[in-house]
Amino acid sequence: MAPKTTRATQALDRAGIRFTLHAYDYDPDAPRIGRQAAEALGMPPSRVLKTLMASVDGRTVCLLVASDREAAMKRVAAAFGGKSAAMMKPADAERLTGYHVGGISPLGQKRPVPTAIDAHALTDPDAEIHINGGGRGLQIRLREGDLVAALKPTVVPLTEPR
Template structure:
């Protein structure tokens, strides 16, 4: 099981932004296994949290612009739902190198908070069913537990049906 703390937790751009804005969070850490590429399933397992509460951050290209999509780790992105939410015709996952360069985070550790380039953010409306959800803190093996309303406020995000 992972460790839970705020004091002494790893500093990332995401945790710094949340601290500066006095957003209540709990930082959860676990030992990331480099052989695992299903980062969300690993987080759910190692933190002993239902996969429905763990959300992944995807960077998508939407008609030439980039956007952030946050969906449950166990779900697949519904491209037409994402396109409708963003008001575009088509979306696809951004090239991983572009996603890393624009966010300042590595794949598997991209946080919706504290990105190098501010991007439009849309979060799946299923987040409202939970008091708190888990998103990456900006590093593999480090997640933030946060109220959906706080995540929406800090990212200036919207909700929509994305899965």
């Protein structure tokens, strides 16, 4: 069972942001972990954001995109003012964030890194959205506006339009 307190939940508590935790049965063999989380929670995949760790010109960055979308590396590079972007190897992402793959949260990482949220994933500051809670099988539900306030991300298109 996923823990009820993680570095991600502690970061939200410190910021005074209201949220709810939602545990689900994590499937490590799921082909798409974000989509599996959405299905397990009974949420549309567009309302469950996956956390991706990438490198832009050698700098570590964090990306949040809807679980049914794929980040476009040219857009990721442009979002951070770089020339090229690539997804980070899972072992490197774990080492840099302090979280396990499948449980990486954009909140409470070992060291803060520049973060971007796909503009296509945000619909309304008062709408609720899910992000990883810092443990496999643990999601945080909070308002989009509160997520933006907590992360202070760049909000730009990171995926291709549908």
